[in-house]
Amino acid sequence: MAGGMTYTAVDSTSLSTSEFYGKALIDLGRAHPEVVALTADLAKSTKIGEFQQEFPERFFNVGIAEQDMFGVAAGMARAGLVPFLSTFSIFASLRAADQLHTDLCYQNVNAKVIATHSGTSFGQAGSTHHAIVDLAVARSIPNLTVLCPADGYETYNAVMAAYNTFGPFYIRINRGFDRVLYKDFDYGFEIGKAVTVHEGTDITVIATGSCVFQALQAAEFLEKTDGLKVRVLNIHTIKPIDREAIIKAAVETRRIITAEDHNVLGGLGSAVAEVVVESGKGCAFKKLGLQDQFAPIGLHEDIMSIIGIDSNGIINAVRETMKMDFELDEDWDDEV
Amino acid sequence: MPLSKAEWLSLEKKADELRRLTLDTTFWAGSGHIGGGLSVLDILTVLYHKYMNIKVDQPKWEDRDRLILSKGHAGVAYAPLLCDLGFNDKEQLKTFNLTNSKMGIHLDSNKVVGVDASTGSLGHGLSIAVGTALAARVLKKDYKTFCILGDGECDEGANWEAAMTAAHFKVTNLISFVDRNKCMIDGRTEDIMNLEPFCDKWASFGFIVKEIDGNNIKEICEAVDFAYENKTDKPVMIVANTKKGCGIEFIEDDYRWHYGAFDEEKYEKAKVELDKTYKKRVERAEKEGA
Numbered sequence: 001m002a003g004g005m006t007y008t009a010v011d012s013t014s015l016s017t018s019e020f021y022g023k024a025l026i027d028l029g030r031a032h033p034e035v036v037a038l039t040a041d042l043a044k045s046t047k048i049g050e051f052q053q054e055f056p057e058r059f060f061n062v063g064i065a066e067q068d069m070f071g072v073a074a075g076m077a078r079a080g081l082v083p084f085l086s087t088f089s090i091f092a093s094l095r096a097a098d099q100l101h102t103d104l105c106y107q108n109v110n111a112k113v114i115a116t117h118s119g120t121s122f123g124q125a126g127s128t129h130h131a132i133v134d135l136a137v138a139r140s141i142p143n144l145t146v147l148c149p150a151d152g153y154e155t156y157n158a159v160m161a162a163y164n165t166f167g168p169f170y171i172r173i174n175r176g177f178d179r180v181l182y183k184d185f186d187y188g189f190e191i192g193k194a195v196t197v198h199e200g201t202d203i204t205v206i207a208t209g210s211c212v213f214q215a216l217q218a219a220e221f222l223e224k225t226d227g228l229k230v231r232v233l234n235i236h237t238i239k240p241i242d243r244e245a246i247i248k249a250a251v252e253t254r255r256i257i258t259a260e261d262h263n264v265l266g267g268l269g270s271a272v273a274e275v276v277v278e279s280g281k282g283c284a285f286k287k288l289g290l291q292d293q294f295a296p297i298g299l300h301e302d303i304m305s306i307i308g309i310d311s312n313g314i315i316n317a318v319r320e321t322m323k324m325d326f327e328l329d330e331d332w333d334d335e336v
Numbered sequence: 337m338p339l340s341k342a343e344w345l346s347l348e349k350k351a352d353e354l355r356r357l358t359l360d361t362t363f364w365a366g367s368g369h370i371g372g373g374l375s376v377l378d379i380l381t382v383l384y385h386k387y388m389n390i391k392v393d394q395p396k397w398e399d400r401d402r403l404i405l406s407k408g409h410a411g412v413a414y415a416p417l418l419c420d421l422g423f424n425d426k427e428q429l430k431t432f433n434l435t436n437s438k439m440g441i442h443l444d445s446n447k448v449v450g451v452d453a454s455t456g457s458l459g460h461g462l463s464i465a466v467g468t469a470l471a472a473r474v475l476k477k478d479y480k481t482f483c484i485l486g487d488g489e490c491d492e493g494a495n496w497e498a499a500m501t502a503a504h505f506k507v508t509n510l511i512s513f514v515d516r517n518k519c520m521i522d523g524r525t526e527d528i529m530n531l532e533p534f535c536d537k538w539a540s541f542g543f544i545v546k547e548i549d550g551n552n553i554k555e556i557c558e559a560v561d562f563a564y565e566n567k568t569d570k571p572v573m574i575v576a577n578t579k580k581g582c583g584i585e586f587i588e589d590d591y592r593w594h595y596g597a598f599d600e601e602k603y604e605k606a607k608v609e610l611d612k613t614y615k616k617r618v619e620r621a622e623k624e625g626a
Binding site: 034036057058060062063065067068069070071072073074075076077078079080081083098099102103106107108 | 398402404444445446452453454456457459460461462463464465466467468469470471472473474475481493494497498500501504505
């Protein structure tokens, strides 16, 4: 068993999302001697133990000191290494926010932050360990590319793409096992390009992270029960966001729902709203996520249900939004 | 590398030129962090003009020695040094702090040539320096990393995270200084937030500590030589007792000159003070040099 593994991987489909990251990191480590890994006493939790075992001279555990880890990584990156820093999202985005902002992003160094246990995925740990503002923080820092993969395969793709693109990255992944969205790695992952995971013309659900699978389930259900054609966009890149896909959805479906495991202020919903408003294309709009509140303690799937970002919550939101009526004329006074 | 009298005198001459250029830059900019700039200037002068292995025509040379100026607000002294070395055009100093200038209070490593890290937010530099030094280990390079902290800055907890990391990973290719001028914005360091026993703190965090007069060029050289000869697995921290505003008597050791402005009259008066300082420095070198 690898150094940091807390459970044994049987095959690729049974790997947790973080284990996909661990796998990507070791693949990168084997191919590129300049790749180093850092953690702040979370090697086990972030699944980078295998890297530690294979490359002990390129692995640095700085103890419970996230600010230090970010500074150390910035120094390493400027000297020519490619550091991958792993810690929980809440600490990556808040505890070390100044270092993320200044040491990594202002200096525009080639360092990759892997922020695990994102959203409410560490449900039982409560709000001290829920990362519900990290997207708002990360996407407002210049130079930072912000990714939020939907499952393990996408996490692998995101980590590889981050290595292949110069600059600071913030990759937000969940604790534990994500529902598997993709069959394999080959679906055309590209930074900044939304993936249409379900075609539709009546309404678009724009989702990120763990909400994408839920949105897909909702779309499949609604097609059967309500005859609705629900388009589902996987926005794995929060920044730079795919403006084209969003505007296309606003024009073609005129109804948009966003779904994210995050506060509705500042995250995906806000990012999509900015694009829609700036485009001048009006549409019905609903943001699902934490409604500017802290989440309860509990299992991740229970919390997702309580805050309405599971398939059930998305189904209800779609039905509600479908009640809004639109006309094709230019008279806005009689619109909803 | 023992310091000869000729070398000492030459370093005094350079430090004198740089003090004048720092004063000029503060005057051109309208104001600046001249207090902490002048306190650290002798250390900067010695490192860049005696010890550091750099190539001005190849500022990004990967084998160069690095310096992380953690007390980034000393940019008003650091920029003149980097311009004087030839990394940047000296004329740029006349635009210091002006709108759209490449140079402001805290130097941007992506804009000002020769700057190894964009500092200014305090408590960041030592971690960056530790990372820079650890990178040399991974990349199998023998460059050295220097780090200069402010003393007030040591209130920031992140420094002590970095100190633990430097000691834990036995980062002996890192040589650090604290510019111990005992002043911060709101007052004396010991009045605002007590730092003493300061040397003991660094020692207990795993450093070999050398306490010196940081405005004495000979002592700075001896301390760096000591660090170069360090054969232990502990990093060296040089606690350099300095005077804020060193060289201009009417601002010396006065925390109110953390950030200040010179009118024409004060500027001329300061230049006379710098003449006196240089004279005294030369006398000391002549007397004590070998």
